[in-house]
Amino acid sequence: MARRPTVTSVQIAREAGVAQSTVSRVLNGGSVSDETRRRVLEVVAKYDFQPSQAARSLVGARSGLIGVVIRDLTNPFYPVMVKAMERVLHGQGLRLSLVTDVMTADEGLALLRREGVDGVVFTSAVQDEPLAHRIRGHGIPVVLCHRTLEGFPVDQVEADNVTAGRLAADHLLELGHRRMAMVCGLAGASTAEQRGRGFREGVRAAEARTGEAVALTEVDGAYDYGTAYDAVRTLLADTEPPTALFCQNDVMAYAALNAAAAAGVSVPRELSVVGCDDVPLSAWERIDLTTVRQPLERIAQVGVELLLERLADPDAPPRHEVLPVEFVGRTTTAPA
Amino acid sequence: MARRPTVTSVQIAREAGVAQSTVSRVLNGGSVSDETRRRVLEVVAKYDFQPSQAARSLVGARSGLIGVVIRDLTNPFYPVMVKAMERVLHGQGLRLSLVTDVMTADEGLALLRREGVDGVVFTSAVQDEPLAHRIRGHGIPVVLCHRTLEGFPVDQVEADNVTAGRLAADHLLELGHRRMAMVCGLAGASTAEQRGRGFREGVRAAEARTGEAVALTEVDGAYDYGTAYDAVRTLLADTEPPTALFCQNDVMAYAALNAAAAAGVSVPRELSVVGCDDVPLSAWERIDLTTVRQPLERIAQVGVELLLERLADPDAPPRHEVLPVEFVGRTTTAPA
DNA sequence: CTGAAAGCGCTTACAG
DNA sequence: CTGAAAGCGCTTACAG
Numbered sequence: 254m255a256r257r258p259t260v261t262s263v264q265i266a267r268e269a270g271v272a273q274s275t276v277s278r279v280l281n282g283g284s285v286s287d288e289t290r291r292r293v294l295e296v297v298a299k300y301d302f303q304p305s306q307a308a309r310s311l312v313g314a315r316s317g318l319i320g321v322v323i324r325d326l327t328n329p330f331y332p333v334m335v336k337a338m339e340r341v342l343h344g345q346g347l348r349l350s351l352v353t354d355v356m357t358a359d360e361g362l363a364l365l366r367r368e369g370v371d372g373v374v375f376t377s378a379v380q381d382e383p384l385a386h387r388i389r390g391h392g393i394p395v396v397l398c399h400r401t402l403e404g405f406p407v408d409q410v411e412a413d414n415v416t417a418g419r420l421a422a423d424h425l426l427e428l429g430h431r432r433m434a435m436v437c438g439l440a441g442a443s444t445a446e447q448r449g450r451g452f453r454e455g456v457r458a459a460e461a462r463t464g465e466a467v468a469l470t471e472v473d474g475a476y477d478y479g480t481a482y483d484a485v486r487t488l489l490a491d492t493e494p495p496t497a498l499f500c501q502n503d504v505m506a507y508a509a510l511n512a513a514a515a516a517g518v519s520v521p522r523e524l525s526v527v528g529c530d531d532v533p534l535s536a537w538e539r540i541d542l543t544t545v546r547q548p549l550e551r552i553a554q555v556g557v558e559l560l561l562e563r564l565a566d567p568d569a570p571p572r573h574e575v576l577p578v579e580f581v582g583r584t585t586t587a588p589a
Numbered sequence: 590m591a592r593r594p595t596v597t598s599v600q601i602a603r604e605a606g607v608a609q610s611t612v613s614r615v616l617n618g619g620s621v622s623d624e625t626r627r628r629v630l631e632v633v634a635k636y637d638f639q640p641s642q643a644a645r646s647l648v649g650a651r652s653g654l655i656g657v658v659i660r661d662l663t664n665p666f667y668p669v670m671v672k673a674m675e676r677v678l679h680g681q682g683l684r685l686s687l688v689t690d691v692m693t694a695d696e697g698l699a700l701l702r703r704e705g706v707d708g709v710v711f712t713s714a715v716q717d718e719p720l721a722h723r724i725r726g727h728g729i730p731v732v733l734c735h736r737t738l739e740g741f742p743v744d745q746v747e748a749d750n751v752t753a754g755r756l757a758a759d760h761l762l763e764l765g766h767r768r769m770a771m772v773c774g775l776a777g778a779s780t781a782e783q784r785g786r787g788f789r790e791g792v793r794a795a796e797a798r799t800g801e802a803v804a805l806t807e808v809d810g811a812y813d814y815g816t817a818y819d820a821v822r823t824l825l826a827d828t829e830p831p832t833a834l835f836c837q838n839d840v841m842a843y844a845a846l847n848a849a850a851a852a853g854v855s856v857p858r859e860l861s862v863v864g865c866d867d868v869p870l871s872a873w874e875r876i877d878l879t880t881v882r883q884p885l886e887r888i889a890q891v892g893v894e895l896l897l898e899r900l901a902d903p904d905a906p907p908r909h910e911v912l913p914v915e916f917v918g919r920t921t922t923a924p925a
Numbered sequence: 926c927t928g929a930a931a932g933c934g935c936t937t938a939c940a941g
Numbered sequence: 942c943t944g945a946a947a948g949c950g951c952t953t954a955c956a957g
Contacts, residue, residue, distance in 0.1 A: 259702075259705075259727075301699075303699055303702040303703045304703065305647065305703065305705060306643075306703045306704050306705065307642075307643045307644075307646040307647040307652065307704075307705055308643075308647050310643040311641065311643040311644050311647055316643065325672075326668040326671060326672050326675075327665075327668045327669055327672055327869070329663075329665065331668075332662040332663045332667075332668055333663055335662060336661075336662050336663055336689070336691060339662075339689065339691045340691050343691055343692055343696075348686075348700065348704075349687070350684075351685070351687065353672070353675065355672060355675045355676050355679055356679055360679075363637075363639055364684065366595075366639040367639045367640060367641065367642045368642050368643075368684075369595075369641060369642065369643055391595075507873065507875070510874075510875050511873045511874040511875055512874075514874035514875060515874050533663070537843065537847045538846075538847040538848075538850035538851050539843070539846050539847055539850060539875050539876060540875060
């Protein structure tokens with residue numbers, strides 16, 4: 254089990270009877286004669302030679318590493334994104350360096366710099382968190398994926414979250430709900446601001462159209478299961494609880510469904526619940542959540558692609574992609 | 590956005606008026622005078638200097654990278670493990686390099702070698718998959734975490750899976766079930782073999798004790814949601830379907846619950862379902878799965894610790910930890 | 926305690 | 942097409 258010394262390009266070169274730089278050339282696609290290439294590749298295959306990434310990124314212009322900043326990996330939302338990103342990156346021969354909430358923002362920033370990432374995809378940017386700005390301040394290309402930051406001119410991709418909120422509102426209002434609550438996402442997250450705005454717009458529009466008043470309570474769920482669970486339990490303990498809930502993401506909607514079950518409140522008979530995201534879990538028969546789908550994997554994919562295009566053309570103007578959302582009616586909502 | 594040239598230790602040294610090797614020493618804890626240390630750290634702080642990991646791992650004995658091999662990140666089982674591992678590693682100043690099923694085993698092996706990982710934790714080893722053996726063949730320390738491989742003398746940590754299967758059997762038999770099915774995990778996975786063995790032992794023991802025959806059907810679920818879902822739908826379409834199901838992991842139990850719902854089979858009235866793992870999801874009111882808990886985070890933590898101890902003492906005899914499991918009764922099971 | 930030097934394993938001009 | 946050489950940014954003996 255002593256660390257067997259790794260084979261290096263020098264040894265490959267020696268055994269193939271060529272210069273070390275020639276080995277490098279055949280591996281990186283320089284001009285090499287067929288015969289030389291064949292001879293080198295034979296030795297490469299014999300030892301299953303793998304060039305050192307450390308050496309490569311030390312000398313080269315690129316590390317081949319892309320930073321991906323998420324929050325909590327155990328939130329079912331993120332694995333879907335990470336997987337989609339990994340697929341694209343792996344297809345391009347790139348590696349993903351994950352930064353999660355296991356570390357502080359400062360630690361994450363330091364790591365990304367030490368690793369020499371070629372660029373960073375942020376999936377969880379919030380308005381007052383300067384991490385993305387600081388990374389970019391170090392000259393590292395940044396893209397905002399699924400979240401957006403005001404006054405930060407970088408490549409961004411997001412869903413049409415205002416419409417998402419609007420669709421949720423329209424659905425619940427059409428069902429006749431007039432006493433509703435919104436379980437809000439993280440303060441400072443663009444998605445929370447936009448979904449909230451869309452929902453409120455929908456409510457106001459309905460009021461204007463019907464002349465009927467709609468009661469709308471807003472509580473903070475912080476995009477977090479536990480926070481949302483407690484908030485909904487409190488809501489449901491009220492003397493006049495809402496008849497419908499818009500949760501700004503699916504995870505909080507799961508919390509709402511479970512909190513309702515714990516409180517003995519029947520969904521959808523006594524309480525309608527609408528989520529937002531359409532994470533795969535939402536389609537489970539045991540959950541079957543009415544929600545607004547955002548094209549999660551597509552967002553992840555576009556995010557990575559924007560970064561790759563940025564690396565290819567650093568001076569192109571920043572792009573901002575907005576992807577459409579879609580209402581998904583299932584069984585957690587019913588007429589008031 | 591031009592890549593601002595990164596500050597190096599040479600520049601820090603120059604500005605602090607010391608040799609580059611002195612900068613290295615203050616950063617790595619060599620002997621340096623207080624005054625020199627102070628002066629260097631001041632410049633380090635001024636530029637927020639981050640030493641290049643590439644250079645460090647090229648010259649040093651360690652890369653500070655630990656490979657972690659999992660299967661599908663979107664299986665709720667793995668994020669829990671990865672997070673627990675990341676916590677331990679980050680506490681030690683180490684980074685995690687994730688290998689998932691987005692790539693082939695060969696590609697994963699190649700990557701791990703190129704990156705020069707100091708060691709690898711396997712969470713999804715299967716008997717006929719030589720990946721772990723091959724990694725180890727390159728002199729890289731390996732630990733098996735949550736799965737075990739026969740005749741492979743490396744550090745291993747697993748739950749007491751035989752007892753897990755036995756507990757599931759005892760519970761269902763006590764409830765009076767005599768027509769059962771087992772949804773089996775991945776062929777070649779030690780957990781599947783052990784849990785299956787424990788369950789069968791329990792059934793045979795009950796038959797011997799009571800003199801009553803117990804019908805036990807076994808179907809393949811491959812530890813996969815979709816595979817298990819289809820298998821359970823087929824089972825339930827039978828003229829004489831089982832009254833109880835033991836699913837060798839929680840994810841397959843979710844599939845069973847959902848398949849039952851889709852088939853209009855009431856759980857637990859018409860069908861009892863027991864899982865295995867106790868992933869956080871299982872405690873949700875909407876799921877509320879009777880299962881056997883294995884100490885997931887603890888397994889992950891011990892796995893990483895075994896590896897770290899191995900790195901500290903390469904010649905210590907291999908260790909094999911077996912962690913206790915615990916029956917968790919919830920509402921997906923009822924008397925036959 | 927401190928500095929000068931070697932060297933890790935590559936890529937990339939530069940010659941030929 | 943091919944080789945010799947420089948150099949990426951560090952750590953680690955080796956002197957003093």
